Amino acid sequence: MSRGRGGVRYVCMDRETEFALVRRMAGGDTAAFDAIYDEYRARLYSFLARLSRRHDLAEDLLEETWLRLVEHAGRFKPGMPLGPWLYTVARNLYFSYCRSRVIEDERVAGLMGLWSGVARGPSPFEEASASELEARLERALAALAPRYREVLQLSLIEEMTPAEMAQVCGVTPETLRQRLSRARAMLARQLEIPAGREKRPLVREVAI
Amino acid sequence: MMPMDFRHRQESRMLAGLPAYEPERQCSDRIRGRCHVVLLAKRKRAEVAPIPAEARSWRHVFEFAVVAVVCAVYLSEVVRRAMALYGF
Numbered sequence: 001m002s003r004g005r006g007g008v009r010y011v012c013m014d015r016e017t018e019f020a021l022v023r024r025m026a027g028g029d030t031a032a033f034d035a036i037y038d039e040y041r042a043r044l045y046s047f048l049a050r051l052s053r054r055h056d057l058a059e060d061l062l063e064e065t066w067l068r069l070v071e072h073a074g075r076f077k078p079g080m081p082l083g084p085w086l087y088t089v090a091r092n093l094y095f096s097y098c099r100s101r102v103i104e105d106e107r108v109a110g111l112m113g114l115w116s117g118v119a120r121g122p123s124p125f126e127e128a129s130a131s132e133l134e135a136r137l138e139r140a141l142a143a144l145a146p147r148y149r150e151v152l153q154l155s156l157i158e159e160m161t162p163a164e165m166a167q168v169c170g171v172t173p174e175t176l177r178q179r180l181s182r183a184r185a186m187l188a189r190q191l192e193i194p195a196g197r198e199k200r201p202l203v204r205e206v207a208i
Numbered sequence: 209m210m211p212m213d214f215r216h217r218q219e220s221r222m223l224a225g226l227p228a229y230e231p232e233r234q235c236s237d238r239i240r241g242r243c244h245v246v247l248l249a250k251r252k253r254a255e256v257a258p259i260p261a262e263a264r265s266w267r268h269v270f271e272f273a274v275v276a277v278v279c280a281v282y283l284s285e286v287v288r289r290a291m292a293l294y295g296f
Contacts, residue, residue, distance in 0.1 A: 028251025156223040
């Protein structure tokens with residue numbers, strides 16, 4: 001895992017260009033695929049890695065997401081936004097993975113590679129974080145349940161509109177608004193906790 | 209104590225400033241390679257001349273007729289044997 005653009009806003013391609021690329025890709029154009037892949041690769045990977053907190057799992061889910069795109073590219077209609085579609089597939093794959101795991105609390109804790117364990121070494125993200133502030137923020141984000149983590153990421157990092165976020169998360173805009181507000185409050189609380197004493201995620205939070 | 213809105217704005221800015229992470233080069237190349245293989249296979253399939261619609265419909269009719277005949281033969285044989293078993 002390597003660091004990408006820190007704090008730089010993503011410059012998204014316009015919807016028409018995006019759709020043209022998807023159409024070309026549906027016809028088997030690998031150059032069109034490369035253009036889309038380069039645009040979304042790091043963004044999707046960051047989203048999945050922060051959501052799952054495991055970069056090996058994030059890589060597997062990333063691969064599956066892209067394979068789904070190349071298989072279903074022919075079904076895209078004009079005006080259908082590619083970004084939310086990709087994030088929807090990615091998050092659904094992650095939650096399907098979570099649902100498929102029927103394991104005990106400690107096993108889950110071990111698998112998810114919790115951030116705040118005293119006996120554990122630093123997580124891959126902490127190691128990759130350049131500053132203490134970033135590491136602290138990553139820890140606070142990781143301590144939230146996945147459904148709160150995802151809305152924070154979609155809203156603040158990906159800058160999606162509430163409608164797009166609701167579409168990705170499969171909830172109504174009102175539920176989304178409440179979830180986002182709760183997530184922000186929870187993040188604020190996490191950031192107030194002294195370093196090393198952040199809340200450990202509960203097993204039930206792993207599921208939706 | 210800071211007002212909640214201000215605190216949220218601050219956290220939002222901080223989160224927005226988090227870096228994007230790249231997957232390992234090897235993984236990234238593997239994904240690209242697998243997708244290229246799928247796309248090239250798609251293109252190859254598309255390049256194969258499609259069967260004309262008329263021929264396609266005749267083929268369906270023919271297939272259906274063959275399956276129907278085979279089923280009818282099989283069923284009649286089953287009925288014949290069942291009747292023989294009961295002495296008819």
